[in-house]
Structure formats: C-alpha cells, structure tokens
Amino acid sequence: MAQTPQKRFTVNAAFFQEIKEDHQQLHDIMDQLRRLVDNKPALGNHVADLANLTEALRDQLAFHFALEEAYGYFEDAIGMAPWIHEKAGALRDQHGELFTQAQDLAELAADYLQRGDDDPAEVGERFVEFDRAFSEHESAEVALILNAMTQDVGAAD
Numbered sequence: 070m071a072q073t074p075q076k077r078f079t080v081n082a083a084f085f086q087e088i089k090e091d092h093q094q095l096h097d098i099m100d101q102l103r104r105l106v107d108n109k110p111a112l113g114n115h116v117a118d119l120a121n122l123t124e125a126l127r128d129q130l131a132f133h134f135a136l137e138e139a140y141g142y143f144e145d146a147i148g149m150a151p152w153i154h155e156k157a158g159a160l161r162d163q164h165g166e167l168f169t170q171a172q173d174l175a176e177l178a179a180d181y182l183q184r185g186d187d188d189p190a191e192v193g194e195r196f197v198e199f200d201r202a203f204s205e206h207e208s209a210e211v212a213l214i215l216n217a218m219t220q221d222v223g224a225a226d
C-alpha cells in the first residue's frame with residue numbers, strides 16, 4: 070500500500086522538535102570539544118572546560134540514545150527484511166558501548182581536573198577515538214534509515 074511509508078516515518082511535531090533540539094545540543098558540544106582538542110598546545114589550559122564538556126556530552130548522549138530508541142525506527146524495522154532487523158539490533162547495541170566510552174571519558178577528564186594535571190593529551194586522544202566511533206555509528210544509522218525507506222517505497226510500487 071502506498072500510504073505505508075508515510076505512516077511509518079511520521080513523527081509528531083513536539084517529538085520532532087525535541088529530536089531537533091537534541092541534535093543541535095549534541096552538535097554544539099561535539100563541535101566545542103573538537104575545537105578544544107584540535108588545539109593541542111593550549112589543551113593544558115582548558116582542563117576544566119574539558120571536564121565540563123565531556124560531562125555535558127555524557128548527559129546529552131544518555132538523552133540522545135533514549136530518544137532514538139523511543140523514536141521507534143528500530144521497532145519499525147522488525148517488520149522489514151531480516152538484514153535490516155539485524156543491522157538495527159547491532160546499531161542499538163552500539164549505544165551501550167558508546168555511552169560507556171563517553172562515561173569513561175568524562176571520568177578521566179574529571180580525574181585530570183581533580184589532581185591538577187595540566188597535560189590531558191590522553192583525554193584528547195580518547196575523545197578523538199570516541200568521535201570516530203560515534204560518527205561511524207551515526208552514518209550507519211542514516212544509511213540504514215535511507216535503505217529501509219527505499220525498500221519500503223520500492224515494495225509499495
């Protein structure tokens with residue numbers, strides 16, 4: 070049926086607003102962290118910022134993942150081709166790993182701040198690793214949604 074794709078990917082306006090705000094917040098935090106970490110010689114002067122931003126990142130991620138899981142495209146994928154279901158499950162499992170990584174990062178930055186260590190290069194390196202893993206995860210999610218939509222539209226013809 071032609072209506073199925075529209076119905077499946079409709080999100081109510083208030084919920085959509087929340088998703089948009091979450092994305093903006095997450096984008097801002099990641100952007101600030103990237104700029105901070107990129108400037109290696111100055112990083113030692115920004116241990117407090119590093120601690121604050123990684124803490125904000127951890128909290129925003131908890132919200133982000135909860136929102137994504139509530140959003141429902143993972144559940145919607147269950148009625149689709151088995152490979153989509155499998156891929157969606159694997160991506161959802163990555164949320165736990167990524168959150169643990171962000172939690173560890175915030176803890177590490179807080180340790181540096183607490184002991185007055187002004188050489189937090191390790192925190193910077195761990196952030197770069199997190200950034201890579203998280204970006205890969207986000208791209209894979211977008212690719213999956215696009216694939217699922219394409220398949221849906223194809224099936225409706």
Ligand SMILES: [Fe+2]
Nearest residue numbers: 137164206210
């Ligand atoms: Fe995700």
